[in-house]
Amino acid sequence: GAVVSQHPSWVICKSGTSVKIECRSLDFQATTMFWYRQFPKQSLMLMATSNEGSKATYEQGVEKDKFLINHASLTLSTLTVTSAHPEDSSFYICSARESLTGGVNTEAFFGQGTRLTVV
Amino acid sequence: KNQVEQSPQSLIILEGKNCTLQCNYTVSPFSNLRWYKQDTGRGPVSLTIMTFSENTKSNGRYTATLDADTKQSSLHITASQLSDSASYICVVRGDSSYKLIFGSGTRLLVRP
Numbered sequence: 001g002a003v004v005s006q007h008p009s010w011v012i013c014k015s016g017t018s019v020k021i022e023c024r025s026l027d028f029q030a031t032t033m034f035w036y037r038q039f040p041k042q043s044l045m046l047m048a049t050s051n052e053g054s055k056a057t058y059e060q061g062v063e064k065d066k067f068l069i070n071h072a073s074l075t076l077s078t079l080t081v082t083s084a085h086p087e088d089s090s091f092y093i094c095s096a097r098e099s100l101t102g103g104v105n106t107e108a109f110f111g112q113g114t115r116l117t118v119v
Numbered sequence: 120k121n122q123v124e125q126s127p128q129s130l131i132i133l134e135g136k137n138c139t140l141q142c143n144y145t146v147s148p149f150s151n152l153r154w155y156k157q158d159t160g161r162g163p164v165s166l167t168i169m170t171f172s173e174n175t176k177s178n179g180r181y182t183a184t185l186d187a188d189t190k191q192s193s194l195h196i197t198a199s200q201l202s203d204s205a206s207y208i209c210v211v212r213g214d215s216s217y218k219l220i221f222g223s224g225t226r227l228l229v230r231p
Contacts, residue, residue: 004162006162034219041226042223043208043221043222043223043224044163044208044221045221046218046219049218091160093162093163095162107165107168108153108165108219109165110155110162110163110164111162112161112162113160113161113162115160
């Protein structure tokens with residue numbers, strides 16, 4: 001099946017620094033990718049929809065200046081957590097759908113997630 | 120309000136036993152319903168995806184049912200294995216948008 005790869009799988013950073021997380025679709029093209037955040041024992045919460053070649057669409061309450069999203073190609077989207085603080089510590093997951101043949105019933109593939117710890 | 124509710128919140132069963140997880144949704148209009156398995160510290164992995172016209176779908180020891188009239192779905196796990204220990208998430212797509220509506224999940228623990 002299709003593979004979505006996230007990198008890194010875990011990262012520890014100092015408060016105030018920025019962290020970039022990459023999401024790649026390895027064997028299909030994805031004009032749209034999604035970024036989620038998951039706190040312990042909770043389900044995934046959509047942060048933003050990443051659109052190739054255009055600005056991301058952010059969910060209500062998500063700071064676009066803090067969570068910078070770039071979708072520069074059909075196989076790569078990046079999420080940058082800027083000026084990270086301990087409360088940004090969470091599990092971040094990306095998802096992608098195949099673009100060319102995708103309809104509403106197309107499978108959504110998830111990356112393996114990135115555990116961010118801000119100290 | 121579009122919602123997906125799952126029960127039970129957590130479940131402990133003995134290895135080899137069967138179990139059934141429940142999902143109720145109020146999402147309308149409805150496109151499809153998915154069940155995902157999420158191991159701790161990993162991304163979700165798809166088990167099944169069902170459209171309005173499908174009322175049952177199997178994937179190995181996993182069998183999902185869907186009643187679009189009552190807006191209920193279940194995931195039945197047969198002959199559970201230790202590796203089945205994970206969170207099981209019910210996800211509904213409501214319309215032509217790409218957004219998925221997630222349930223809070225059922226945490227399953229299979230004990231030897």
